[in-house]
Amino acid sequence: GQNIDQPTEMTATEGAIVQINCTYQTSGFNGLFWYQQHAGEAPTFLSYNVLDGLEEKGRFSSFLSRSKGYSYLLLKELQMKDSASYLCAVRGVGNTPLVFGKGTRLSVIA
C-alpha cells in the first residue's frame, strides 16, 4: 500500500519563503510529483523527482530523499497568486496511477 502525508494548511507572508513537506511510504517507487491546484480547477504540474537531490525551476524547487521517504517543495518570493493547494503524489512501478496526498492549503497573506 501507499501512505502519503503532508500538512493540511500553511500560511506565509508575501515575499517570503515557504517549505511544504511530504513523507511517503510506498511498496514501489518510480518518482514523486508536486502539483498546484487552485479551487475548482484541475491540478497543474510543478515538479518531478526520481533521484535524490534538489530540482530547481524558477521560484519553485523540489527536494527528494528516497532513503528517508521524504520530499519538500520550496516556494520563494511568494506571491498572492501562490495561494492554492499543493499536492504531493507518488508513482509506483509499472503503469500505475499517481497516488495523491491530501494536499496542503497554502494561504499567502500581505
Next chain:
Amino acid sequence: GAVVSQHPSRVICKSGTSVKIECRSLDFQATTMFWYRQFPKQSLMLMATSNEGSKATYEQGVEKDKFLINHASLTLSTLTVTSAHPEDSSFYICSARDSTSGFSYNEQFFGPGTRLTVL
C-alpha cells in the same frame, strides 16, 4: 505540453438521472486514462484505471455498475454516473498518460475537471 479536455465542465442534474462525462487526449494517444474524484477540501481519490480496449480496473469501494467507464479509442474515455444521487455530487477529474512520448517521467496530464451537482 499535452492537452486533455473534459466535457461538460459543469452539470446539474436531477436525482435518478445518468450523466456522461467525456475525457479526450487532444494531441497524443493515451492507452491508459485515470478517473479521480475530489470532494471539497479533500485530495484526489482514484476511482478507476481505464485501458483502451479492455475493462476498467476499479478501486476498492467504487461501484463499477454505478460508475461505468468506457475507453473505446486511444483518445477518448467516458465516465457515466448512473442513477445519480446527491452524494455523487463532486469534482470529477480525468487524467491521461502519453505512453509513447519521450517524457522521461511519463507524466500524467489532467483534464480541467467536471463539477457534478445532483439535486
